[in-house]
Amino acid sequence: MVAAGLLAKEHVGRARRVWPNQQSPLYQPLAQLVALTYGPKPVLERALGGAVGVDRAFIYGSWAARYHGEVGDAPKDVDVLVVGKPDPDELFSVAEVARRSLRREVNIRSVRSAAWDAPTEAGAFLAHIRSRPLVELTVEGAHPMTWQKGRDTVLALVDHGEPESITPSRDQAEAMLADARRHLQSAKAIAPIDPQGA
Secondary structure, eight states: OOOTTTTEEEEEEEEEEEOOOTTTTTTHHHHHHHHHHHHHHHHHHHHHOOOBTTEEEESSSSSHHHTTTOOOOOOOOOEEEEOOOOHHHHHHHHHHHHHHHHSSSSEEEEEEEEHHHHHSSHHHHHHHHHHSOOEEEOOOTOOOOOOOOTTHHHHOOOOOOOOOOOOOOOOHHHHHHHHHHHHHHHHHHTTEEETTTO
């Protein structure tokens, strides 16, 4: 590969250092092929698959810029924007899985769909991201919120810490406890002959 000009090398003492030759005319197409098959895009698409509350996801920052052909140093990390209302713990796990696979830092930020959908009210962070290259991720199996009617109202209440309180019902609680007691009695009765079913 060195002879073909795809790699460059130098000897440092007994060690030989090898790196991609960015001056080669084949560098950019090969880098894109590797990025499309083994890079952040497919890794993150797999890692985000099945995530709850993900409406859309994008890679932004230097990796997205290089993906779109902007010249510069190889990115040291991958910045991801998730649009929706995902679970922060789940996003942390996704970032960790992707980090191990890519062997580079993965930073995931999330914004609500309402903020993403209203670019004039989005603020400086989203305005900056929108002005730069983005790589949209195809997240198969993600579970966006499925309820739409009243969604914005409920999310606004939660954001402001004002969810409506529901008055507890003693009658309903007692009925549920009575059901639970009957289920326990049934389980005790069948446990000797069907422990798995009990």
